[in-house]
Amino acid sequence: MFTRSHFPSLQEGYIYLDSASTSLTPQVVIDAMDTYYKDYRASSHRAMYASAVRATKEVEKVRVDIAHFIDAQEEEVIFTSGSTAAAQLLVATLEHNLKLQEGDEIVVTELDHHATFVPLQMLAQRKKMKLTVVPADEKFRVTEEAFAKCITPRTKIVSLIHASNVTGTIIPVERYAALAHENGAFVIIDAAQTAGHITLSFKKLGADALFFSGHKMCGPTGVGVLALKQKWIERCIPPYGGGGTVHSVDAEKTIFLPHKSKFEAGTLPIAEIIGLGKAVAYIQGISPGSIQAHSTELVAYALSCLGQKPWVSVYVGEDNVGVVSFSIAGVHPHDIAHIFAEHSIAVRAGFQCAELISRKLSSSGVVRISVYGYTTKEDIDACMRALDSVQKTFSI
Amino acid sequence: MMESLYSEHLLRHARSPHNYKEGGVSACVVSVLNEGCADDLTLYIDVEHGVVKDASFVGTLCALSTASASLLTDYMHGKYIDELRLMTPGLVYDLLGVTITESRTRCALLCYQALQKSLTTCFPSKN
Numbered sequence: 001m002f003t004r005s006h007f008p009s010l011q012e013g014y015i016y017l018d019s020a021s022t023s024l025t026p027q028v029v030i031d032a033m034d035t036y037y038k039d040y041r042a043s044s045h046r047a048m049y050a051s052a053v054r055a056t057k058e059v060e061k062v063r064v065d066i067a068h069f070i071d072a073q074e075e076e077v078i079f080t081s082g083s084t085a086a087a088q089l090l091v092a093t094l095e096h097n098l099k100l101q102e103g104d105e106i107v108v109t110e111l112d113h114h115a116t117f118v119p120l121q122m123l124a125q126r127k128k129m130k131l132t133v134v135p136a137d138e139k140f141r142v143t144e145e146a147f148a149k150c151i152t153p154r155t156k157i158v159s160l161i162h163a164s165n166v167t168g169t170i171i172p173v174e175r176y177a178a179l180a181h182e183n184g185a186f187v188i189i190d191a192a193q194t195a196g197h198i199t200l201s202f203k204k205l206g207a208d209a210l211f212f213s214g215h216k217m218c219g220p221t222g223v224g225v226l227a228l229k230q231k232w233i234e235r236c237i238p239p240y241g242g243g244g245t246v247h248s249v250d251a252e253k254t255i256f257l258p259h260k261s262k263f264e265a266g267t268l269p270i271a272e273i274i275g276l277g278k279a280v281a282y283i284q285g286i287s288p289g290s291i292q293a294h295s296t297e298l299v300a301y302a303l304s305c306l307g308q309k310p311w312v313s314v315y316v317g318e319d320n321v322g323v324v325s326f327s328i329a330g331v332h333p334h335d336i337a338h339i340f341a342e343h344s345i346a347v348r349a350g351f352q353c354a355e356l357i358s359r360k361l362s363s364s365g366v367v368r369i370s371v372y373g374y375t376t377k378e379d380i381d382a383c384m385r386a387l388d389s390v391q392k393t394f395s396i
Numbered sequence: 397m398m399e400s401l402y403s404e405h406l407l408r409h410a411r412s413p414h415n416y417k418e419g420g421v422s423a424c425v426v427s428v429l430n431e432g433c434a435d436d437l438t439l440y441i442d443v444e445h446g447v448v449k450d451a452s453f454v455g456t457l458c459a460l461s462t463a464s465a466s467l468l469t470d471y472m473h474g475k476y477i478d479e480l481r482l483m484t485p486g487l488v489y490d491l492l493g494v495t496i497t498e499s500r501t502r503c504a505l506l507c508y509q510a511l512q513k514s515l516t517t518c519f520p521s522k523n
C-alpha cells in the first residue's frame with residue numbers, strides 16, 4: 001500500500017479518515033508543483049520561450065498519462081478545475097447543443113452528489129424538463145430494475161454516480177449506460193469517488209462523459225478532468241469562450257478550434273495539472289487492484305468493529321469504494337464529529353453534499369469514515385475508541 | 397487530547413434543556429437556520445412593558461445549540477429588551493463556560509442569532 005511517510009500531513013497522532021472529501025498529498029506531487037514554480041514558471045500553450053515550451057510539454061504529457069489512466073483517447077481529455085466545474089461545463093454544453101424540449105426527461109440517482117444533481121435540476125427547471133430520481137434500495141444500491149423503470153423514450157440525459165460518497169456503493173454503471181443509450185440518452189458518470197481507487201475504463205464504461213477531481217486521488221486541489229467522447233467534442237459548440245479556445249476571431253464572429261481545447265477557456269491550472277500527473281504516476285506505482293483491496297479490507301474491519309456497537313446504525317454499500325457512514329439515535333452528527341476531532345480524528349458529518357440520500361438515512365445527516373491507501377486498521381481502532389467516548393458522553 | 401467541549405454543565409442543558417417549548421399566542425416568533433448543517437431553531441419571546449416575561453425555543457438541534465439556547469433563554473427571563481440589545485456573543489460563551497472552536501460558533505450562537513433577528517423584527521429600537 002501507500003507508504004505513510006510519503007504523506008507529510010500524516011503527523012504522529014493525526015488520524016485522517018476524510019479521504020472521500022479530499023485525499024492527502026504525497027511529497028512527490030508537492031515537489032513536482034514546486035519545480036514548476038521554481039524552474040519553468042510560464043503560461044502553457046501560449047508562447048515560444050523555453051519555460052513556456054516546457055510548461056506546454058508537461059501539461060500535454062499529463063493529458064496522455066490521464067488518457068492511459070482512464071483508458072480514454074488523449075483527444076477526449078479536457079482539463080477543468082474539478083468535478084463540480086466539469087459538471088457545470090458539461091451541463092452548459094448539453095443545454096447549448098442537445099435539442100432539449102419541454103417535457104424531455106433527465107434521470108439522476110438518489111445517490112447523486114450535488115455537483116451533478118443541482119446543475120441538472122436547474123437545467124430541468126430552465127427547460128421545463130422532468131427530473132426523475134432513481135431510488136436507492138435498502139442496501140443502498142441502484143438496481144437495474146429501478147433504473148430501467150425510470151428510462152423512457154423521452155430520457156435525454158442520464159447521470160450516474162460511479163460510487164456514492166455517502167454509502168460507498170459502487171454502481172455497475174456499465175450496464176446502465178448501455179440501457180440509457182438504447183433510448184438515445186446522453187450518459188454522464190461522476191467518477192469523483194472511483195478515480196484513483198478502482199481501475200477506470202472510459203471506453204468500457206460506455207458513457208458519453210466522465211469526470212473526476214485531482215484532489216481526491218493524491219493530487220492537488222483546483223484541477224479535474226472531464227472526459228468527453230470524441231464525437232461530442234467535434235459536434236458541440238462550447239458554452240464558454242475565451243483565450244485558447246479559438247481558431248480565429250474578428251469583429252463579426254469567432255471560429256472555435258475543432259478539438260478539446262475549445263472547452264479549455266483561459267489559462268489552465270498548470271501547476272495543478274503537473275501535480276495531478278505525478279499523482280497518477282504515484283497511483284500507477286501501486287499494483288492494480290490493491291488500493292481497492294485495501295479499502296475493502298478496511299471497510300470489512302470497520303464493519304466488524306461497528307457490529308459490536310448495536311447503538312450505531314451503519315449505512316454501507318456491499319461493493320464499496322472505502323466509505324462507511326453511520327448515525328446514532330439522539331446524537332447529532334456534528335456532536336459526534338466534534339468528539340472525534342477532540343481525539344484528533346478527521347471525519348465528515350452532515351449531508352455530505354448528497355442531501356437526498358443522507359437525509360433519507362438520518363434526518364440530520366450522517367457521520368462518514370472514508371479510507372484510502374494510507375489508512376490503517378489502527379486508524380479504525382482509534383475511531384472505535386472515539387465512539388466509546390461518544391457513548392459515555394451522551395450516556396447511550 | 398484537548399479539553400472536551402462536552403462539560404457536565406453543557407451536557408445537563410443539552411439532555412434536559414430549559415424552556416424547550418412553543419411560546420404563547422402573544423409571543424414574538426422567529427426562526428433561524430444553521431447554515432452549516434440545516435438545523436433550525438424557533439425562538440419565542442413574550443414581552444410585557446419592555447420586559448421579557450417568557451422566552452422559549454424548539455428546533456432540530458445539536459447538543460451545543462440546545463445547551464446554548466437553554467442557557468440563553470434562561471438568561472433572557474426578566475430582562476429588559478433594551479438590556480438584551482447590548483448583549484454580545486461573548487456573554488453566550490460565558491454562559492456556556494467552555495471554549496468554542498471556530499467550527500462550532502454557528503451552533504453556539506444560533507439562539508443568539510434568533511434573538512438578534514427578533515430584536516430587529518419584533519422589537520425595533522425606538523432611538
Ligand SMILES: Cc1ncc(COP(=O)(O)O)c(C=O)c1O
Pocket residue numbers: 020021082083084085113115116161163164165190192193213353
Ligand atoms: C461523488 C462526488 N462527486 C462530485 C464531487 C465534487 O468534487 P469537487 O468538490 O472536487 O468539485 C464530490 C466531492 O465532494 C464527490 O464526492
